[in-house]
Amino acid sequence: MSVADRASTAGIGPLTTVIVLGGFMAGIDTSLVNVGLATIAEDLHATLVDAQWATSGYLLALAAALPASAWLQHRLGASRLWLIALVAFMVASLLCAVAPNLPLLIIARAVQGVSGGLLVPTGQSIVARAVSPDRMGRTMATAGLVIMAAPAIGPALGGLLIDTMSWRWLFAVNVPIGVAATLLALRVLPKDAANRTARLDLLGLALLSTGLPALLSGLTNLGSPGTQGTWGPILAVLGALLLVAFVGNATRRDRSSKRTPLLELSLFRRMSYTTAQVTLFFTGLSLFGGLILLPLYYETLRGLTVTHTGLLLLAYGLGALAALPVGGRITDRYGAGITCIIGLTIAMVATAPFVFLPQNTSLVTVELLQALRGIGVGLAGIPAMTAAIRAASDHLADATTTANIIQRVGGSLGSAIIVIVIARTPRQLTGFQAAHAILVAAAAIALVAAGSLAISERRRPRAAATSQASTTHP
The missing domain is CATH 1.20.5 (Single alpha-helices involved in coiled-coils or other helix-helix interfaces)
Known part of the structure; x- marks a missing residue:
């Protein structure tokens, strides 16, 4: 490694750290609050149905804000936008922690959702712009820690905070993290140019910022009583x-x-970009569908408490955490398609036994399989995102925004299908077995897409080399 490369790598470390800190707050927040909804409702003298808006309002606001991310990055500059969103999220967290009643809590949660919808794709753009292509897999894997691990770690952390302190600490915990991230960000965020003349596609924003929340909300409520x-x-x-x-x-x-x-959909004319996004959609379906299924499996089928469920979910989260850096290195060396194929295969092997396992299966066996599934999902999730960004390095803001939208739609669809299958299957065990079969099927479809991605990645360097040769030797 050259001196310049070492200097570049050294500079990426602090930048990635600050992006991870900001993304961690947004990524873990939903799973933290879900654990405390009953406690919040009781303390604020509200019904559980009304308290549910503290979660629904956050998710809808996030979905409404996400489409504007690409344009705001162009208009304000990615670093400036990320810092504004970080501070807004931190202030909103403080307001949530001191909210005297449910309406004010819901309003503050909506502000959290708007800023959270801007933090993740903008942070990914900043990191992708700063790192060299040969290290993008490893760096994006580090930046993606919050996407993969936070939903699994959140229930355990949320239960611990409620048991030992108060539900208000579900939000107050973000304040010291936000302060540390802000101070570090002021030092390490790169300066980028802002295009003050960038015009906003108002019609496109209106359609996407209403259509996306409506779709996600509709999918979430499919099958609800x-x-x-x-x-x-x-x-x-x-x-x-x-x-x-x-x-x-x-x-x-x-x-x-x-x-x-509003978004450059012409990027879908690039085969590697399209196959990466399709892989991301079905991987998201399997990933987030599994995150809905796991707590239901432990609590409904096995009859465990929320606290025990949160602790058992750590096996999945730790498996994903262990796999991420390995997946990043494999992506940089062999390509995102190959890495996704390996990860999806492992996920299918770990999920398939649940289609046949009896209800009283040893929890040790269950935990080992969940840890293995976490490894598979950890290998598969981030490389697809990395491939989409690599294929659109000239439109990073559009690529990261689109990838996050597609991943969330896939996740919401997966969650809806899982809930419907479990709710409408007469025998409880049969419902959970069918739900696991759906996760296997989603991973199989993603595997086919990953194969196409691997092929397109192999063709792309050859095409680039041919183009360079024709330019050098006319």
Whole structure:
């Protein structure tokens, strides 16, 4: 490694650390609050249904803000936007911690959601812009720690905070983390140019910022009892129609040199970009569907407490954490497609036994399989994101925003399917076995997409080399 390379690598470490700190707050926040909803409702003299808006409001605000990330990065600069979102999230966390009633808590949570929707894709853009292509896999794996591990670690940490302190610490814990991240960010965030003349596609923003929350909310409520279940399909269809309208608007703007779309959908003409996004969608379906299934498996089927469930989920989280740095190195050396194939294969092998295992299976066996599944998902999740970013290095803001949208839609669809299958299967064990079969099927589809990604990655260097040769020797 040259002196310049060592200097570059040394500079990436602090930058990645600050991005991880900011992303950790946004990534872990939802799972923390889910654990404490009942306690929050009781303390604020509200019903559990009303308290649920502390979570739903966060997720809807996040989905509404996410589409604006790419344009705001162009308009303000990625570093400035990330710092604004970080401070906003920290202040909103403090307001949540001291909220005297539920309405103010919900409002503060919505502010958290808006800032959280900007933190993750903007942070990924900053890291991708700063690192060299040959180290992107390792660096993105480090930056992706929060995406893979936070949902699994959150329940255990949330239960610990509630048992030993107060539900208000579910939010207050973000303040010292945010202060540390802000002080470090002021020192290490790179200076980037802002395009003050970047025009906002208002129609595209209106379509995507309403369609995406409607779709995610509809998918989340599919199969729910009562009014929520009735509105679920309606919202899902409405959201899908708005997204189709957004694609039509973006395509029309892409064909006009004077009209800039909210997101560069023309990137999907690149085979490696498209296959990476498809892989990311089905990997997200399997990943987030599994994160919904795991707590239900332990609590509903095995009859364990919330605290015990949170501790048992650590096996999955630790498996993912152990796999991430290995996956990053494999991605840099052999490509994202190969890494995804390895990870998805491991995930399928670890999930398939649950299609046949009886209800009284030893928890030791269950934990070993969950840890192995965590390893598989840890290997597969981030490389697909890395491949999409590599394929669109000239449009990083658009690539990271689109990748996060696609991953969330896939995750919401996976969660909805899992909940519906379990709720509507007469025999409880059969429902959980069918749900695990769906996760295996989703991983199998993602495996096919990963194979296409591996092929497109092998073709891309050859195409680049041919282009360079024709330029050098006309």
